[in-house]
Amino acid sequence: NSPTMTGNFGLYGGTFTAPAGTLYAGGSWALNGGTFDPQAGTVEFNGASGNLNSGATVFHHVVVNKNTGAALTLTGALLVAGNVTLTQGTLNGNGKDVRVAGNWSNQATFVGNGNTVYLDGGNQTVAGTTTFYHLTKMAAAAATLTFEANQTQTVAGRLTLQGAAGNLLALRSTQAGTRWKLLAQGLRSIGYLDVQDSENAGAVTFDARKTGSADSGNNVGWLFADGGATLTFVWVNASGDGKWGTLWNWSSGGTSRVPGAADAVLFDGTATANCLAEASTVAQHLAALTTTG
16 A cells, blocks of 8 residues: 655645555655654655655654655654665755654765754664764663664764663674774764774774773774773874874874874874884884784
8 A cells, every 4th residue: 555646745634644555755745734643654755856844743664765866855853753764865954853763774865954863762773874963862771773884974063872871872783793983073972882893983082981881892993991991093194294203193082192002003094194103113102002904
């Protein structure tokens, strides 16, 4: 049971009950009154560009499958009890928040434009590659947030990942032993995490010390209070002199020293210049150095 609407949809009163299967919506969608009952179905937004104003309606599943070059632009918050799947076209957040209780999968384009994506469910998965503006996941009970292996999630604004005392938020890969990547470019609020198979794709270390967080192994670019106390230094060559022993050539989350024997070193392409290690530096710092990358 999959009806198709090729034009615009507007609800101003009464009750509209969606089919249990997929409802295809090809134009703009506006809920200005009445009640929308999503059942356990999917609303797929396809066709040409259009706007979505869902009012206070909570969708079950949402799919964005617009024509190539077309966009679905939010003019109000998007609330989804199930999954959000982007397969083609663009979902333009337009500064409007998105709340998702299920999984997030992006094989198309997402533009946040100042909005926040809240992952409001229990165990959730983030698949594909997305550049979020703000991204928030806060769990009062123990939960797992799983990221697709080998994919990079970018957060341009504020990243919030918070569990609770005695109820850690586990960050995991879809393939155990294969890293998922996270690039956080703005403010970070992290606490009570259990992290595994994570690669920090940025130059600033994720400092999880004194946050009640745990290192479950195979992490790069994270600093923990125990177990994973090894600090990762990223080669950035900020001074431009290309020398190992220059403090400003390393990004390590604020640590004021160059890498030593207990540290990991990451050459990830942040800086492409060669790194010159002087003989005195080798003797002083590199007795048992581990190099990653």
